[in-house]
Amino acid sequence: MQSAGIIGDFAEPRPWKHLPAEQQPDWRAHAAYDEACRSLAEAEPLATHVEIGRLRQSLSTVTTSGTLVLQSGDCAESFSECTDAHIADKLRVLDQLADRFSDLTGSPVIRIGRMAGQFAKPRSQATEIHGDQVIGSFRGHMVNSEAAAPAARAADPQRMWRAYQASSKVQRAIRNHRRRPGVPAGGGPWSSHEALILDYETRLLRRDLITGGLCLTSTHLPWVGERTRDPRGAHVALLSAIANPIGCKLGPTATPDEVLALCRALDPHHEPGRLTLIPRMGRHQIRDVLPPIVRAVTSAGYPVVWLCDPMHGNTVVSRRAGLKTRYLVDIITESLTFRDILDGHGQHAAGLHLEVAAGDVTECVGGPVPDEDRLSHRFTSLCDPRLNPEQAIELVEAWAKGVAAPA
Numbered sequence: 200m201q202s203a204g205i206i207g208d209f210a211e212p213r214p215w216k217h218l219p220a221e222q223q224p225d226w227r228a229h230a231a232y233d234e235a236c237r238s239l240a241e242a243e244p245l246a247t248h249v250e251i252g253r254l255r256q257s258l259s260t261v262t263t264s265g266t267l268v269l270q271s272g273d274c275a276e277s278f279s280e281c282t283d284a285h286i287a288d289k290l291r292v293l294d295q296l297a298d299r300f301s302d303l304t305g306s307p308v309i310r311i312g313r314m315a316g317q318f319a320k321p322r323s324q325a326t327e328i329h330g331d332q333v334i335g336s337f338r339g340h341m342v343n344s345e346a347a348a349p350a351a352r353a354a355d356p357q358r359m360w361r362a363y364q365a366s367s368k369v370q371r372a373i374r375n376h377r378r379r380p381g382v383p384a385g386g387g388p389w390s391s392h393e394a395l396i397l398d399y400e401t402r403l404l405r406r407d408l409i410t411g412g413l414c415l416t417s418t419h420l421p422w423v424g425e426r427t428r429d430p431r432g433a434h435v436a437l438l439s440a441i442a443n444p445i446g447c448k449l450g451p452t453a454t455p456d457e458v459l460a461l462c463r464a465l466d467p468h469h470e471p472g473r474l475t476l477i478p479r480m481g482r483h484q485i486r487d488v489l490p491p492i493v494r495a496v497t498s499a500g501y502p503v504v505w506l507c508d509p510m511h512g513n514t515v516v517s518r519r520a521g522l523k524t525r526y527l528v529d530i531i532t533e534s535l536t537f538r539d540i541l542d543g544h545g546q547h548a549a550g551l552h553l554e555v556a557a558g559d560v561t562e563c564v565g566g567p568v569p570d571e572d573r574l575s576h577r578f579t580s581l582c583d584p585r586l587n588p589e590q591a592i593e594l595v596e597a598w599a600k601g602v603a604a605p606a
């Protein structure tokens with residue numbers, strides 16, 4: 200049962216409450232549900248109104264100034280990797296990539312981590328098979344455990360509070376890193392995650408008493424994922440109601456009409472910096488699917504930031520080990536095709552949304568990982584295959600050189 204009246208630290212209309220919401224855990228009958236929700240509702244904001252406003256301000260100049268954006272991090276963060284050392288490694292790799300991107304292109308780069316809250320995963324399949332058992336899918340550390348046992352996969356609302364605490368620690372490190380000397384204003388790093396679990400996100404809504412703006416204080420830049428971007432659904436309604444800059448993934452089935460409906464909901468006042476559209480269509484689909492969408496959004500006058508996610512449309516299952524993987528060549532091809540399409544329509548291709556590990560993993564094929572046989576050496580992702588730093592640098596270099604996309 201929903202605990203009455205506890206949504207953030209205010210009582211007001213909640214348009215998303217009665218709308219359909221995909222991908223939500225069934226945990227309201229759990230003994231710890233009310234307490235977890237109450238703790239979140241009373242908690243300090245993770246991202247402040249001022250910070251959120253700053254990121255929005257700096258995204259508002261991307262299109263006119265030619266500034267680039269690099270959004271990057273794990274597919275799914277892990278509670279066990281929220282140590283000081285792991286966080287420092289992640290920030291170091293984000294900086295390395297962004298610095299290289301900036302050096303090669305001559306443009307400033309706004310850095311945004313998939314960090315400090317990327318603990319919930321939407322899943323296409325509700326269950327998976329392990330040996331002779333069918334168990335619930337792993338849904339991110341905010342919901343359950345990756346251990347392959349039925350009990351570990353039960354949704355536990357106490358994990359929302361652990362996710363908040365882990366996020367708080369990561370957010371502190373991000374803030375300290377942003378404040379170090381010599382960092383250009385607005386350049387970040389900032390935090391971002393998919394705003395998926397409504398029980399968590401809605402309890403971290405806070406109204407700014409000075410400006411009156413409603414912010415989602417779980418992160419600086421929340422995005423709505425491919426599986427929950429129904430323009431009439433709860434996730435879009437929630438993001439419509441907040442003052443944060445927001446992102447929206449667009450998969451290969453997206454149509455111009457659907458994207459216009461999303462723009463109307465998410466950026467009704469046509470405000471630069473408000474909405475970042477993130478196509479993730481796949482190297483083969485992007486050529487056909489993206490151009491009519493860019494034309495529709497441009498002619499309707501939505502000043503969106505266009506960011507390419509070349510990861511999620513290019514996932515394949517490796518032939519040998521049956522592991523999910525991605526080929527660097529596909530990732531590079533989609534990125535360059537994206538850039539060509541945006542350039543061809545006179546629009547600014549603002550950069551990349553990536554899944555990159557801080558360590559030397561072997562999850563994607565290409566560069567230092569010559570073939571699928573190497574994948575099982577260091578495959579540590581909790582969810583999707585990430586590039587390692589060397590592969591990610593190769594991608595950034597390919598973007599900067601603008602090498603023609605291979606056939």
Ligand code: PEP
Nearest residue numbers: 274424425426448479511
């Ligand atoms: C993700 O970014 O990890 C993800 C699940 O993306 P999408 O919603 O685009 O599938």
Ligand code: MN
Nearest residue numbers: 274554582583
């Ligand atoms: Mn992913």
